[in-house]
Amino acid sequence: xxxxxxxxxxxxxxxxxxxxxxxxxxxxxxxxxxxxxxxxxxxxxxxxxxxxxxxxxxxxxxxxxxxxxxxxxxxxxxxxxxxxxxxxxxxxxxxxxxxxxxxxxxxxxxxxxxxxxxxxxxxxxxxxxxxxxxxxxxxxxxxxxxxxxxxxxxxxxxxxxxxxxxxxxxxxxxxxxxxxxxxxxxxxxxxxxxxxxxxxxxxxxxxxxxxxxxxxxxxxxxxxxxxxxxxxxxxxxxxxxxxxxxxxxxxxxxxxxxxxxxxxxxxxxxxxxxxxxxxxxxxxxxxxxxxxxxxxxxxxxxxxxxxxxxxxxxxxxxxxxxxxxxxxxxxxxxxxxxxxxxxxxxxxxxxxxxxxxxxxxxxxxxxxxxxxxxxxxxxxxxxxxxxxxxxxxxxxxxxxxxxxxxxxxxxxxxxxxxxxxxxxxxxxxxxxxxxxxxxxxxxxxxxxxxxxxxxxxxxxxxxxxxxxxxxxxxxxxxxxxxxxxxxxxxxxxxxxxxxxxxxxxxxxxxxxxxxxx
Numbered sequence: 001x002x003x004x005x006x007x008x009x010x011x012x013x014x015x016x017x018x019x020x021x022x023x024x025x026x027x028x029x030x031x032x033x034x035x036x037x038x039x040x041x042x043x044x045x046x047x048x049x050x051x052x053x054x055x056x057x058x059x060x061x062x063x064x065x066x067x068x069x070x071x072x073x074x075x076x077x078x079x080x081x082x083x084x085x086x087x088x089x090x091x092x093x094x095x096x097x098x099x100x101x102x103x104x105x106x107x108x109x110x111x112x113x114x115x116x117x118x119x120x121x122x123x124x125x126x127x128x129x130x131x132x133x134x135x136x137x138x139x140x141x142x143x144x145x146x147x148x149x150x151x152x153x154x155x156x157x158x159x160x161x162x163x164x165x166x167x168x169x170x171x172x173x174x175x176x177x178x179x180x181x182x183x184x185x186x187x188x189x190x191x192x193x194x195x196x197x198x199x200x201x202x203x204x205x206x207x208x209x210x211x212x213x214x215x216x217x218x219x220x221x222x223x224x225x226x227x228x229x230x231x232x233x234x235x236x237x238x239x240x241x242x243x244x245x246x247x248x249x250x251x252x253x254x255x256x257x258x259x260x261x262x263x264x265x266x267x268x269x270x271x272x273x274x275x276x277x278x279x280x281x282x283x284x285x286x287x288x289x290x291x292x293x294x295x296x297x298x299x300x301x302x303x304x305x306x307x308x309x310x311x312x313x314x315x316x317x318x319x320x321x322x323x324x325x326x327x328x329x330x331x332x333x334x335x336x337x338x339x340x341x342x343x344x345x346x347x348x349x350x351x352x353x354x355x356x357x358x359x360x361x362x363x364x365x366x367x368x369x370x371x372x373x374x375x376x377x378x379x380x381x382x383x384x385x386x387x388x389x390x391x392x393x394x395x396x397x398x399x400x401x402x403x404x405x406x407x408x409x410x411x412x413x414x415x416x417x418x419x420x421x422x423x424x425x426x427x428x429x430x431x432x433x434x435x436x437x438x439x440x441x442x443x444x445x446x447x448x449x450x451x452x453x454x455x456x457x458x459x460x461x462x463x464x465x466x467x468x469x470x471x472x473x474x475x476x477x478x479x480x481x482x483x484x485x486x487x488x489x490x491x492x493x494x495x496x497x498x499x500x501x502x503x504x505x506x507x508x509x510x511x512x513x514x515x516x517x
Contacts, residue, residue, distance in 0.1 A: 001500035003489035004336035007511035009033035012117035017515035026338035032118035048350025055343030065098025087202030089358035091372035112177035125165035147361035169366030238397030241420035243274035253432035261467035310472025318382035335412030345407035347398035415486035422486035
């Protein structure tokens with residue numbers, strides 16, 4: 001089973017399974033296909049992380065392919081706006097290295113085989129959706145590079161059903177399939193990236209690309225309702241998700257009506273407390289975070305879940321969060337998952353940052369550079385201060401949960417600093433209220449922001465909204481489905497029967513596709 005944020009990307013992954021590949025081949029094929037079909041969300045000049053259950057080794061591993069800050073990044077001389085659009089906004093590309101590492105380490109197929117569906121999609125094209133049009137509108141007032149509009153904007157006349165063909169991207173992927181990832185990390189494609197950015201005033205050098213090396217690491221894990229939930233360790237900020245679950249571990253949700261004021265008040269309070277703990281402990285050592293997740297550390301904080309006083313706090317980062325107008329430039333990432341009959345389970349979250357990343361297209365490649373410098377902190381006092389050559393914290397949180405030593409759930413989402421918020425709410429719907437996987441993802445969610453602000457989907461009862469406001473939550477009702485509440489994809493497997501289930505979020509163009517083999 002494969003779940004991804006575009007039907008053709010999920011189908012590309014399922015095709016790998018049908019042709020004898022495994023879950024690792026499937027996620028690489030889906031990742032590359034998303035570069036084509038969701039070019040505003042992720043691509044090989046982006047960054048990401050994966051959480052993986054490796055059946056042949058009987059263990060969980062995480063892969064961090066988020067690269068360090070560029071060595072010549074002008075931390076002391078750059079303004080926040082320059083980390084949103086333009087050549088200085090980008091982090092060193094890590095996604096292609098991550099895909100290649102997953103393929104080489106555990107896949108059955110070659111990298112070229114897993115790239116083949118993406119090459120076909122880029123060359124032949126695919127029909128654009130209403131969601132694609134929304135992304136074009138989001139970017140309408142941004143300072144995109146000269147090469148962006150001719151590839152992606154259809155001369156300003158885009159409409160649903162028009163076919164997006166990307167011949168330059170197809171040629172780039174074909175070159176990678178023929179020559180391997182080294183073509184970017186020190187080869188001819190890398191030279192195009194470095195020279196193209198230098199001509200625009202960028203700072204990424206060939207030495208930055210040559211130094212890229214994805215890192216295998218041991219995950220963090222916390223127990224919740226019989227599941228052991230695994231996520232990447234710091235500097236990933238995914239420990240906020242685990243912290244929130246542990247804060248809620250003593251709550252008896254069976255006594256709290258679903259989507260009632262007690263249910264949502266309890267969850268929102270836990271999210272705010274966990275967000276503040278994450279901000280204060282960014283880039284902590286894994287052992288320090290494990291201590292934070294201990295019962296001794298969290299038990300005293302649980303009183304704040306029920307003491308009735310308003311909970312005010314930060315949700316973004318130490319200083320100013322990513323510069324954006326509302327959520328329109330913040331919530332754009334993608335997450336996808338695969339499980340196979342061998343017992344492997346892989347969840348990947350990857351991103352360009354904002355829609356089409358920094359808006360900087362590398363001439364002749366069809367590739368957009370990310371803008372991940374927008375997610376670091378320019379405040380020197382911040383634990384997550386951007387320092388050239390250093391790793392920095394990011395809010396990606398792909399998760400794989402086990403029960404009885406077997407993988408039973410892959411769950412991931414986009415959403416910037418809403419990622420751990422969205423995952424927590426879905427887990428409560430799924431595990432505490434017994435909703436099936438699709439219903440748990442479809443259920444109404446909120447996105448918490450700095451202070452007391454909550455953007456809450458309007459499918460929550462009006463009485464609950466008013467009661468939450470009376471408890472100090474500054475609730476703003478938004479539409480029935482909101483991008484700010486993420487775009488979750490999930491795959492589960494019944495540990496007794498081996499049956500798979502997949503679910504995809506109606507907030508995006510997602511789909512779950514089962515392999516037939």
